[in-house]
Structure formats: C-alpha cells, structure tokens
Amino acid sequence: MTLDVYLSVFTLMLFSLGINILSLKTRIPYTVLLVIGGSLLVPLSEIEALSFVTSFQLTPELLFFVFLPILIFESAYNIKIRNIQENKVAISMLAIVGLLISTFFIGYAGQWAFQLLGFDIPLLVTLLFGAIISATDPVAVLSLFKEYGAPRRLTLIFEGESLFNDGTAFAIFLVFLEIMLYGFHGTTTVLQGLFAFCTMIVGGGLFGLLMGFIFSKLIEWVKGHEHLEITLTLLVAHFTFLLAELISEKLVISGHHIQLSSIIATLVSSIVMGNFGRYKMSAGVEEYMEKFWSYFAFLANSLVFILMGLLFASLSIALHVAILPILMMILVVAVARAISIYCSIGIANLNQSEESIPLNWQHLLSWGSLRGAIAVIMVMLIPDDLTLPNWNYEFSIKEFITAITIGSIYFTLIIKATTIGKVIRWLKIDTLLPHEQMSYFKSKAFIYQSLNARTKELFEHHDISEAQYQTLTAEHQDLYQLICQQCDDKTKNPSHVVENMLRIYTLALQKSELKEIYRRGEINENIYKKNLLILETQTERVEQDRPQLESLNTYLDSWIGHIKRAFSSSTSLSETQELYLYYRTQYKLINKVIDELAQIQNSPLVEIFDDPIAVQNVEKIYQYLKDKTVQQMADEIKSNKDLVDDMNAQSAKALLGITRSDTLKDLHKHEIISSKLYLLLKKEMDDGSTQS
Structure with a gap:
C-alpha cells in the first residue's frame, strides 16, 4: 500500500x-x-x-473477508433467540419464501421489461440481479424504525428477515453465478443447484452453531482476561467466515462438492455468542465490547457507502444508456418487494401459533426495504470478464448489473429512507400504547417539577436573581399544570395504566439488581439466564396488557431451552442446590422491589406513580411472591439442610472474595493507597498470605 x-x-x-x-x-x-x-x-x-x-479501492476480497463478517456480527449479536423463536414462521417466510418470490419475479418481469425498452437481456442476468437486489440491509432501516417509534415486534421481524435473507440471497446468487460460469445442463443443473442451496443453508447453520459453541467455551475459559475475551469475539466472526469458505473449497463427499454459506455460518455463530457467549464474559467487558463492535460496524458501513458513491460516479457505462434500465428496474424491484411481502405474510398469518401481522405493518415492510452493503459486495464478486454467448453489448454484464444495482440502492436510500418517518405516521404505526401515553405525560410533568426544584437551588446559591427565579418558576409551573390537564383529558382508566407502568419499573429494577448479583458471583450463569428470561417475558406481557406468568417451565422445556442448557456452563451444584439458589435470588429481587415501593411516597417518583391504589396492588403482588418464595426456600432447607448449608458456605466465601477485591480496587481508585501498595496487597490476597 x-x-x-x-x-x-x-x-x-x-x-x-x-x-x-x-x-x-x-x-x-x-x-x-x-x-x-x-x-x-x-x-x-x-x-x-x-x-x-x-x-483507496474496495476490492472484492476486502469487502467479503474483512468488512462483511464485521457487519454480520454486529447486527446478529444483539438479536435474541427467544424473539426469533416467537416469530420464526414470519421471519422464515420473509427470509426464504419472500426472497425466492422476489428473486424470480425480478428475473422474469425484469427480462420482459428490458425487452419493452429494446434490451435483449438474458434471463440468467436478470435472475442474478434479482438475487442481489432482494437482500435487504437492516442498518439504516432499524435506526429509522427506532427513531420513529415502530413497534418492537415489527422491528424484530424486519431485523430477523434482513439478517437471514442476506444468507439466502447470497446462496441463490452463488447458484446462478455458477450456472452462468459453467452452463445450464437441464435437470442435472437444477438438482445440483438445489443441493448446493440446501447444503449452504443447513450446513452453514450447523457449522455456525458449532463455532459459536466453541468460542463461547473459549471465552468462559479466559474469563477475567478482558483483552482475550474481546479478541475472541473478533476471531469468531472472521474465523467462522474464513473456515466456512475454506471448507466450501475443499470438502467433497461421495463425489459431491459440499458448500457452506459463510454468511449463514457467521450469522448463526454471532447469534450464539450474543445469546450465550456474552454471559460468560467478565462484568465490564460486555458494555465495552458493544461499543467496540458498534464502532467497527460504523467504520465498515461508512467506507462501503462512500465507496458505493465513488463506484457509481465512475461507472464506464454511459448514463444516457443506463438511465431507462435503472428506472425500469426500480419499478420492478418495488413491485417484487410488495408481492413478496403480501404473499409470504399472508401465508404466515394462516399459522395460528403466532400473532397475525396487521396490514399496515405489511405496508411498511413493503416500503421500508433499503438495500446496501450486501448487494454491493455481491456485485463486486461478479468476475469482470463474465459473459454469455448472446451478450452483444459494449459494456460487460458486471458493468450493467452494477449500474442497475447501485441505481436501485440510490432510490431506496434517497427516496425510501427519507420518507419512512412520514409513512410510519401515515399508517399510524407510531401510535402510543396506553402506558406509553401515560408515561409521556407523567414524564414531562416530572421534568417540570425537577426544573422547579433545580431553579430553587440556583436561587438559594445566588446563581440567579429573585426576579429570574420567579419568572422561571411561574413558567415551569404553567407548563406543569398544562401537561397535567392534558394527561387527565387524554388518558383512560389511569389507575390500571399507572399500575402497568409501575410493574414495568419494578421489573427493570429487578433486572438491574439481578445483573449486580451475577457480577458479584452470587449465582451461576444458568440461574442468571433463567431469571433474566422470566423478567424479560414478564415485561413484554405487561406492555401488551396481558396477565403475568407464575412460571415459564413450558418455554424452558422447549427446544430453545435445551439449546440454552447445552451451551451453559458446567456447574458443581446439585439440582437441589441450584433450585434453592434460584429461590434465594428471587427472594432478593422481590425484597429489592418491596423496599423501593415502600419509599415511593417519599421520593420524587411519587409524581409519576401517584396512584395509591396502583401502588398497593403492586405491593400485594410482590408480598404474595415473597411469602411464596420464603416457603419454597424453607421447604428446600428442611429437605436438604446439609446440601444447602454447604452451598451457602461456598457462596459466602466467593462473595467475600469479590468484596475484598472490590474494596481494594476502590482504595486504589481513590488514591488512598498507591499502585505499589495495591499490587502488594493484591498479591498477598491472591496468594492467601497474611503478611503484615
């Protein structure tokens, strides 16, 4: 260089x-x-x-082997398997059936449309373009969905579709590209293409599962060494991708060339890391790692999109030649997206095990389909000298596909991306739920009350004059009164809504306390994940105004539960000890909530949770749960006293060790002891020394 x-x-x-x-x-x-x-x-x-x-030029190798694994890992790491499980039919229909519909519609309709314009474009070229342009890019759309308040489930469905259809699109792309390179030989080619497609999807998924498991275990083994943990997450994305490509080149079974989808493999391994590997990391690593990967993805996306603009501006095909094909393909791609959405979702809605996807969501999915990095990467992988016997144009197949692909991407970015917010509002998808509407008003009222309190402090410290104090106080008080009036006018059944808001708050409180308990080493990974799963599910049910569950045993016994247990850390605790530890954790979380509820009336939060009946109802729920948990703990102690005592002794020893380490770090952080003393004391404690 x-x-x-x-x-x-x-x-x-x-x-x-x-x-x-x-x-x-x-x-x-x-x-x-x-x-x-x-x-x-x-x-x-x-x-x-x-x-x-x-x-600086983006080469196909740089895009494919360096940037693509980064983009896949960053997107897949934060998607939850439970959300995929709950929406598996919708996601699979969109990512596989919908993508196939889109690809073949663009292929056949595109060829017909080109003939109308006087271009004799072979079907294989339009099919290859169909596979390229049918892959959606989640990055831009997801940020817009979140900015404009799209429902969580809609966002999850779109994210799942975008992640998995990238792998599907790339597999179809490779099949069509191979046919163009080596020719079509009737039924044999069709069967070989189907076989390659299946091995890429299934084989890639299984290989990704294996790699995710291996690297999750490696992270568990190096826990406490932050730099090694971060390095392993970097390796899992690229190592999985490269190994899948290597296997695809070398693996032959019974004369059949076995191909694995490196995209699917990396996607699955990243999901495994996000759902299992992250819980094996040290306490401070997870937050740092998300920032680390977010930055890498930002950098990769930035360079890809800038160079996409450079690529389009430097195309050798004349604009007056390409403009009509580009405009025609924009129309064909838009129609293909709409047909694929309505057909695949229509079939998915026939399945009674999942909640139906409403029509206005389908409209948004149809419009909000941006294309991006994956399409550019596939275009770059087309050989420069690719041609067909009946291709008689001055420009190459790659140049032609590049022009219509980037033209289509430009349309989705410049037109669709800038209008998604208006479409969301027009379809009324951003309508606030009852608890969100109540929270909106009460949060604003709370802010104005806080501003008044802060204004008073400023006056008492002589930072503002009395006249300024009175003006600001009157202004904030008027706004406070106005928002309270709007809240009374626009919210219905306020007591029930406040109760749901309070439940969501207490569940968030428990999540925070649970994370701290896990950080202190009081519970193992299994208990942490089981409690977290319950809290997340309960939160979603409250948001949907559904009754809360007593337990999630049915879910935990499903296939996803078995996978979780397979990836969980080995534990020396017996089943009885683990059950007792689970109850004890529940007891601590419930106690935390009860203490917080008792203090609400004397805290600023009373402005938000100002309904005594709602507070009492939630207190009754947690008091009932506390009594039940105390009884369950007592039953376990009564039946297995020695085992429980032994486990409590081990737990106390571990907790005291963490307390000792945290205390030493605090002393050093506040410069009460020097670095020299810190290292000396740490060594003594690590060695179990009592040296004075």
Missing part, C-alpha cells in the same frame, strides 16, 4: 465524520448523505491536490 492509499483511507474516515455531523444537524439519514458525498468525491479527485482521495 502506498502513502496515497493510507492518506485516502484516513481522509475518507474524516469525510465520514463530517457527513455524520451533517446528518445529525439536518436529520437526513447518514447512509443517504454518505452515498451522495461519495459521488461528489469523484469530480473533487480531478483536482490535483485531492487526487489521492480515490486511491
């Missing part, structure tokens, strides 16, 4: 930073500004002083 290339990379990074700031100021989606900015870099590079800007 030359100096110009290095200078180009860092200039593009600086350029993306400026684009990001502009996006925040203008509220135009970041990716939209990136591709526009990338297009402008080409004429700027004609200036001699800026000629280095285009020196």
Whole structure:
C-alpha cells in the first residue's frame, strides 16, 4: 500500500465524520448523505491536490473477508433467540419464501421489461440481479424504525428477515453465478443447484452453531482476561467466515462438492455468542465490547457507502444508456418487494401459533426495504470478464448489473429512507400504547417539577436573581399544570395504566439488581439466564396488557431451552442446590422491589406513580411472591439442610472474595493507597498470605 492509499483511507474516515455531523444537524439519514458525498468525491479527485482521495479501492476480497463478517456480527449479536423463536414462521417466510418470490419475479418481469425498452437481456442476468437486489440491509432501516417509534415486534421481524435473507440471497446468487460460469445442463443443473442451496443453508447453520459453541467455551475459559475475551469475539466472526469458505473449497463427499454459506455460518455463530457467549464474559467487558463492535460496524458501513458513491460516479457505462434500465428496474424491484411481502405474510398469518401481522405493518415492510452493503459486495464478486454467448453489448454484464444495482440502492436510500418517518405516521404505526401515553405525560410533568426544584437551588446559591427565579418558576409551573390537564383529558382508566407502568419499573429494577448479583458471583450463569428470561417475558406481557406468568417451565422445556442448557456452563451444584439458589435470588429481587415501593411516597417518583391504589396492588403482588418464595426456600432447607448449608458456605466465601477485591480496587481508585501498595496487597490476597 502506498502513502496515497493510507492518506485516502484516513481522509475518507474524516469525510465520514463530517457527513455524520451533517446528518445529525439536518436529520437526513447518514447512509443517504454518505452515498451522495461519495459521488461528489469523484469530480473533487480531478483536482490535483485531492487526487489521492480515490486511491483507496474496495476490492472484492476486502469487502467479503474483512468488512462483511464485521457487519454480520454486529447486527446478529444483539438479536435474541427467544424473539426469533416467537416469530420464526414470519421471519422464515420473509427470509426464504419472500426472497425466492422476489428473486424470480425480478428475473422474469425484469427480462420482459428490458425487452419493452429494446434490451435483449438474458434471463440468467436478470435472475442474478434479482438475487442481489432482494437482500435487504437492516442498518439504516432499524435506526429509522427506532427513531420513529415502530413497534418492537415489527422491528424484530424486519431485523430477523434482513439478517437471514442476506444468507439466502447470497446462496441463490452463488447458484446462478455458477450456472452462468459453467452452463445450464437441464435437470442435472437444477438438482445440483438445489443441493448446493440446501447444503449452504443447513450446513452453514450447523457449522455456525458449532463455532459459536466453541468460542463461547473459549471465552468462559479466559474469563477475567478482558483483552482475550474481546479478541475472541473478533476471531469468531472472521474465523467462522474464513473456515466456512475454506471448507466450501475443499470438502467433497461421495463425489459431491459440499458448500457452506459463510454468511449463514457467521450469522448463526454471532447469534450464539450474543445469546450465550456474552454471559460468560467478565462484568465490564460486555458494555465495552458493544461499543467496540458498534464502532467497527460504523467504520465498515461508512467506507462501503462512500465507496458505493465513488463506484457509481465512475461507472464506464454511459448514463444516457443506463438511465431507462435503472428506472425500469426500480419499478420492478418495488413491485417484487410488495408481492413478496403480501404473499409470504399472508401465508404466515394462516399459522395460528403466532400473532397475525396487521396490514399496515405489511405496508411498511413493503416500503421500508433499503438495500446496501450486501448487494454491493455481491456485485463486486461478479468476475469482470463474465459473459454469455448472446451478450452483444459494449459494456460487460458486471458493468450493467452494477449500474442497475447501485441505481436501485440510490432510490431506496434517497427516496425510501427519507420518507419512512412520514409513512410510519401515515399508517399510524407510531401510535402510543396506553402506558406509553401515560408515561409521556407523567414524564414531562416530572421534568417540570425537577426544573422547579433545580431553579430553587440556583436561587438559594445566588446563581440567579429573585426576579429570574420567579419568572422561571411561574413558567415551569404553567407548563406543569398544562401537561397535567392534558394527561387527565387524554388518558383512560389511569389507575390500571399507572399500575402497568409501575410493574414495568419494578421489573427493570429487578433486572438491574439481578445483573449486580451475577457480577458479584452470587449465582451461576444458568440461574442468571433463567431469571433474566422470566423478567424479560414478564415485561413484554405487561406492555401488551396481558396477565403475568407464575412460571415459564413450558418455554424452558422447549427446544430453545435445551439449546440454552447445552451451551451453559458446567456447574458443581446439585439440582437441589441450584433450585434453592434460584429461590434465594428471587427472594432478593422481590425484597429489592418491596423496599423501593415502600419509599415511593417519599421520593420524587411519587409524581409519576401517584396512584395509591396502583401502588398497593403492586405491593400485594410482590408480598404474595415473597411469602411464596420464603416457603419454597424453607421447604428446600428442611429437605436438604446439609446440601444447602454447604452451598451457602461456598457462596459466602466467593462473595467475600469479590468484596475484598472490590474494596481494594476502590482504595486504589481513590488514591488512598498507591499502585505499589495495591499490587502488594493484591498479591498477598491472591496468594492467601497474611503478611503484615
């Protein structure tokens, strides 16, 4: 790499930073500004002083082997298996059936449309384009969904579809590309294509599961060594991807070339890491790791979208030749997306085990389908010299597909991305739930009360004059009265809604306390995940205004529960000890909530939870749960006193060890002891020394 290339990379990074700031100021989606900015870099590079800007080129290898695993891991790491399980029919219909419908519709309708324009484009070319452009990009859409308040389930369905259809699209892309390279030989080619497609999807999934399991165990073994843990997460994405590619090149069974989808393998291994491996990490690593991967994904996406603009601006195919095919394909792709959504969701809605997807959600899924990095990567992987016997144009197949692909991407980014917010509002998808509406008003009232309290402090400390104090207080009080009146006018059944808000708050309180208990080493991974699962499920049920569950044994005995147990850490605790520890954890969480509820009337939160009946109802629930848990603990102690005593002794010893370590760190942090003393004391404690 030359100096110009290095200078180009860092200039593009600086350029993306400026684009990001502009996006925040203008509220135009970041990716939209990136591709526009990338297009402008080409004429700027004609200036001699800026000629280095285009020196850095995205090669297919760099995109495929470096950037793509980063983008897959960052997107898949935070998706929960439980959410996939609950929406598996909808996600699989969209990611597989919907994608196949879209691909073949674009292939056949696209060829017909090109003939209307006077272009004799072979069917294989339009099918290859169909596979490329049917893959949706979750990055931009998900941020917009969250910004404009799309429902959580809709966001999860779209995220699941986007992640899995990338792998499906890439598998179909490889099948069509192989046919174009080696020819079509009737039934044999069809069967070979189906076999390759199945091995890529199934084989890639199984291999990803294995790699995720292996790296989760490796993280468990190096727990406490933060840099090793972070390095392993970096390795799992790229190592899985590269190994899947290597196996696909070398593996032959009974004369059949076995291919694995590296995208599916990396996707599955990333999901495994996000659902199982993350709980094996040290306490401080998880938060740092999310920031680490978020930055890497931001960097990769920024470079891909900027260079997408550069690629489009430097196409060798003349714009006056490409413009009509691009416009026609934009229309065909939009129709294909709509047909694939309504058909696949229509079939999914026939399944009674999942909640139906409403029509307005389907409209948004149809419109909110942006294309991005994965489509560009597939285009770059097309050989430059790819041709067909009846291809008689001056431009190559790759140049033609690149033009219509990037043109379609531009349309989705510039038109669809900038209008998603309006579509969400028009379809009334952002309508607040009852507890959200109540929370909106009460939060604003709480803010105005807090502002008044802060204003009073400023006056008492002589930071503002009496006149300023009176003006600000009157202003805040007027706003407070107004929002309280709006709350009374627009909310129905306020006591029930406040009760649901309070339940959500207490469940969040328990999650926070549970994480702290786990950090202190009082419970093992199994108990932590079981409690977390219950709390998350209960939260979702309250948000949907459904009754809370007493237990989740049915769910835990499902296939997902078996997978969780398979990936969980080995434990020296007996079943009795683990059950007692589970009850004890429940008791601590419930006690935390009861203590908090007792203090609400004397805390600022009384402004939000101002209904005594709602507070009493929630207190009764937790008091009942406390009595029940105390009885369950007593039964376990009565039946297995020695086992429980032994477990309590081990637990206390571990907890005291953590307390000792935390105390030493605090002394060092506050400079009560020097680094020299810290290391000396740490060594003595680690060695069990009592040296004075």
